[in-house]
Amino acid sequence: MARINDNFLKLKAGYLFPEIARRVNAYTTANPDAAKKLIRCGIGDVTEPLPESVRQAMHDAVDEQGNRETFRGYGPEQGYDFLREAIAENQFKEVGISADEIFISDGSKCDTGNILDIFGPGNKIAITDPVYPVYVDTNVMAGNTGDADSNGAYEGLVYLPCTAENQFVPAIPEEKVDLIYLCYPNNPTGATATRDQLEAWVKYARENKAIILYDAAYEAFVQESDVPKSIFEIEGAKECAMEFRSFSKNGGFTGVRCAYVIIPKALKGTTEDGTEVPIHQLWSRRHSTKFNGASYPVQRGAAAVFSEQGKKEVADLIEHYMGNAKLLREACEKLGLQVFGGINAPYVWVGCPESVDSWGMFDRMLEEANVVITPGAGFGAAGEGYFRISAFNSRENVEEVCRRIAENLG
Ligand code: MLT
Numbered sequence: 001m002a003r004i005n006d007n008f009l010k011l012k013a014g015y016l017f018p019e020i021a022r023r024v025n026a027y028t029t030a031n032p033d034a035a036k037k038l039i040r041c042g043i044g045d046v047t048e049p050l051p052e053s054v055r056q057a058m059h060d061a062v063d064e065q066g067n068r069e070t071f072r073g074y075g076p077e078q079g080y081d082f083l084r085e086a087i088a089e090n091q092f093k094e095v096g097i098s099a100d101e102i103f104i105s106d107g108s109k110c111d112t113g114n115i116l117d118i119f120g121p122g123n124k125i126a127i128t129d130p131v132y133p134v135y136v137d138t139n140v141m142a143g144n145t146g147d148a149d150s151n152g153a154y155e156g157l158v159y160l161p162c163t164a165e166n167q168f169v170p171a172i173p174e175e176k177v178d179l180i181y182l183c184y185p186n187n188p189t190g191a192t193a194t195r196d197q198l199e200a201w202v203k204y205a206r207e208n209k210a211i212i213l214y215d216a217a218y219e220a221f222v223q224e225s226d227v228p229k230s231i232f233e234i235e236g237a238k239e240c241a242m243e244f245r246s247f248s249k250n251g252g253f254t255g256v257r258c259a260y261v262i263i264p265k266a267l268k269g270t271t272e273d274g275t276e277v278p279i280h281q282l283w284s285r286r287h288s289t290k291f292n293g294a295s296y297p298v299q300r301g302a303a304a305v306f307s308e309q310g311k312k313e314v315a316d317l318i319e320h321y322m323g324n325a326k327l328l329r330e331a332c333e334k335l336g337l338q339v340f341g342g343i344n345a346p347y348v349w350v351g352c353p354e355s356v357d358s359w360g361m362f363d364r365m366l367e368e369a370n371v372v373i374t375p376g377a378g379f380g381a382a383g384e385g386y387f388r389i390s391a392f393n394s395r396e397n398v399e400e401v402c403r404r405i406a407e408n409l410g
Contacts, residue, residue, distance in 0.1 A: 005141065005143075007140055007141050007142070007143045007145075008140075008141060010140050010145065010146075010147050010148060010154070011137060011140055011141070012148050012152050015133065015137065016133045016374070016378040016379070017042070017043045019378075020042050020043070020362075020372065020374065020378070023362075023366075024038070024040075024042075024366065024372055027366055027367065034366075034367075034370045037370040038370050038371075038372065039370065039371050039372070039393070039397045039400060039401050039404075040372045040393075041328075041371055041372060041373055041389045041390045041391075041392075041393060041398075041401060042372040042373060042374045042390065043374070043390065044187065044249065044346060044347065044390045044392050045254050045390075045392055046248070046249060046252040046254050046317075046321075046392050047392055047393050047394055047397075048252060048317055048320060048321075048394075049252070050251070050252050050253075050256065050301070051251065051252065051304070051305070051309075051310055051313035051314065051317070052309070052313065053304040053305075053307050053309040053310040053313055054251060054252075054256075054301040054302075054304045054305060054310060054313075055301070056304070057300045057301050057303065057304035057307075058256075058297045058298070058300060058301040058304075060300065061296055061297035061300035061301070062297050064296075065296065065297070072296050074292055074293065075292075075293040075294075075296055075299070076293060077287050077288040077291055077292060077293050078100075078102075078103050078104065078284060078287055078288075078293075079102065079103060079104025079105075079260065079293060079294065079299060080104070080293075080296070080299050081099065082299075082300075082303055083104055083299045083300075083302055083303045084099040084100070084102045084104065084260075085099045086303045086306040087099070087102050087245075087260060087306070088101075088102060089306075090306040091230075091245070092230070092232065092262070094233075095230060095232040095233055096232075097232060097238075097262055097264065101262055101263055101264050101265060101280065102260050102261075102262055103260060103261045103262075103263065103283060103284070103287055104258065104259075104260050104293065104294050104299060104302075105258075105259050105260060105261065105287075105291065105294060106257040106258065106259065106291075106294050106298075107246065107248065107257050107258075107259045108215065108217050108244045108245070108246040108248070108259040109134050110259075111244050111259055111260075111261050112132075112134055112135060112138070112181075112213065112215060112244055113134055113137075113138035113141075114286070114290070115213065115242075115261070115283070116138055116139065116142045116144070117286050117290075118269075118279065118282040118283055118286055119179065119269070120272070121143070121144070123144065123178040123179050124158060124175070124176065124177040124178045124179075125139055125144055125156075125157055125158065125177065125178065125179045125180075125181075126157070126158040126159075126160055126173060126177040126179065126180045126181070127139075127157055127158070127159060127160065127180075127181045128159075128160045128161075128162045128170050128181065128182065128183070128186075128380075129153075129159040129160065129161050129162060129379075129380035129381060129382040129383070130162060130188055130189065130376060130379030130380040130382050130383030130386075131181065131183075131379055131380050132183055132187050132188070132215065132379070133378070133379060133380075135181045135213075136154065136157065136380070139154070139157065140154060144156065144157075145157055151381040152380070152381060153380075153381060158173060158175065158177050159380070159381075159382075160173065161382045162186075162189060162191070162382060163382060164338065164340070164351075167191055168186055168189040168191035168340065168349075169184075169191060169193045169194075169197050172200055172201065172204045173204075176208045176210070177208070177210055178208075178209075178210050178211070179210065179211055179213060180201070180205065180210055180211070180212045180213065181213045181215070182201065182212055182213070182214050182215070182231075183214075183215035183216075183217070183218075184198075184214075184215075184216070184218075184228075185216075185218040185219065185221055185222060185227075185344050185345035186218075186341070186345065186347075187215075187217070187218065187345075187347060188347055188349060188374065188376070188379045188383065188388045189340055189341055189347070189349040189386075189388075190325075190340060190341015190342050190343070190344070190345035190346075190347040190348060190349050191340060191341060191345070191349075192222065192224075192227045192343075192344045192345070193227075193228070194226075194227070194228075195226070195228050195233070195234070198228055198231060198233075198234045198237075199234050199235075202231070202234045202235075202236050202237050202240060202241065203236075205240035205241065206236055206239060206240050209240075209270070210240065211240060211241065211242065211267065211269065211279070212231060212237070212240055212241040212242075213241075213242060213244070214230075214231040214241050214242065214243045214244065215243075215244045216229065216230055216231070216243050216244065216245050217244060217245060217246040217248065217249060217259075218249060218345050218346065219245065220249065220250035220314065220318055221249070221250075221318055221321070221322060221344055221345050221346050222344045222345075223322060223343065223344050224343070224344055227344050230243060231243050232262070232264070238264035238266045238267065239264070239266045239267060239268075240267070241264075241267070242261060242262060242263045242264070242267060242279065243261070243262045244259070244260075244261055245259060245260050245261075245262070246258075246259035246260075247259060247302050247305060249346065249392075250305070250314050250317070250318065251301075251302065251305045251310075251314055251317075252317060253298075253301075253302070256298055256301060257294065257298060258294050258298050258299065258301070258302040261283070263279055263280045263283050264280070265278060265280050266278075267279045267280065269282075320395070321346045321391050321392055322346065322391070323395070324346075324391040324392075324393060324395065324398040325341075325342035325343070325345075325346055325347075325348055325391035326342065327398050327399065327402050328342060328348045328389050328391055328398060328401065328402065328405075329341075329342040329343075329348050330402075331401070331402035331405045331406060332348065332350045332389075332405060332409075334406065335405070335406070335409050335410055337350050337351055337353065337409070338350065338351030339351075342391065346390065346391040346392055347388050347389070347390060347391065348388070348389045348391065349376070349386055349387075349388055350386060350387055350388075350389065351385060351386055352376075352385055352386060352387060353409060357377070357384060357385065358375035358376040358377040358378070358383065358384055358385060358386060358387050359375045359377060361373065361375060361387045362374070362375040362387065364408070365387070365408070368408045369401075369404040369405065369407070369408040369409075370404070371401050371404055371405075373387045373388060373389050374387065374388040374389075374390070375387055376388060389401070
């Protein structure tokens with residue numbers, strides 16, 4: 001019989017969002033009236049239509065594919081130059097990232113998981129708690145952890161607690177770690193890291209020859225001018241960090257799929273005998289072997305995000321979602337709940353009312369308000385006592401959610 005990867009058996013329950021969908025389906029099947037009223041503010045999935053500039057660029061690209069003269073087959077695995085150059089020019093000009101340090105993919109979820117292919121065994125891995133569950137689960141699958149304890153914490157991972165006291169930015173660890181996952185603006189707490197905090201992390205990473213895996217999928221939602229949008233704004237980061245970015249949340253590509261990783265050529269890891277090897281070369285090799293590139297029409301659509309019209313349309317989308325976040329924040333604040341995030345991120349992170357835990361809150365919101373939220377405990381033990389409301393929705397739905405919050409939690 002074929003031998004399986006036993007590590008998969010260490011995973012606790014299902015992946016968070018399918019697990020939530022399963023519970024919601026069970027409830028709505030048993031309560032069809034509630035199903036009709038249900039509003040989903042759980043998974044951070046965009047709701048507003050794709051920008052017109054993006055759709056037009058994709059239509060044009062599809063037409064090119066219908067014509068022998070302009071038809072394109074396999075593209076470059078690392079992404080087309082027109083998109084890599086547009087990203088370098090529009091997103092990283094000031095920090096000096098070049099187009100060939102950018103690798104196009106079909107999503108940041110895949111990138112943050114797949115990146116483990118190029119790291120060897122024995123790395124000490126630090127993750128924040130609460131955290132985007134992909135970082136943890138992919139490390140479990142890769143065999144980088146032992147079993148989970150009764151709190152769901154995996155042996156071998158270094159958990160960096162993010163709490164209201166540290167404003168959801170973890171303290172620098174006292175021990176030496178090799179890989180550090182940081183995500184700012186943060187999913188799930190909506191927190192941001194200051195320049196000083198990121199400088200401290202870069203200093204730590206350089207001193208310890210660690211690599212920061214910086215997830216900046218929500219950078220477009222930053223509203224305050226002093227909040228860093230990229231780890232590469234910090235001096236020295238090119239020698240100790242890579243960054244993940246996505247078109248999912250800014251351009252509304254969750255159903256279209258396009259993202260990218262920035263791996264500076266100066267970033268290095270070591271072999272067992274201490275020889276230094278550029279990470280860029282390994283990821284390039286991995287990408288060409290296991291990936292045939294995001295589709296041509298999708299990459300054309302992504303490039304349109306950087307056109308004059310595209311920038312305006314994306315700005316309107318961000319304004320819409322951040323307007324929602326403001327309403328959700330205010331609705332929770334009015335009830336005297338502890339509220340975080342929602343200022344530079346599309347997630348509002350709310351303290352549960354006393355005596356309700358986060359899955360209890362999930363049930364209560366589902367059953368009494370017919371609103372799906374995400375329980376904080378789903379993001380890690382330190383998420384207990386909180387719930388996350390996603391601002392990705394229509395204005396009408398968000399206004400209704402605010403009414404229901406006032407009615408049911410007031
Ligand atoms: C979330 O809700 O945390 C995100 O939508 C998950 C994701 O982007 O994969």
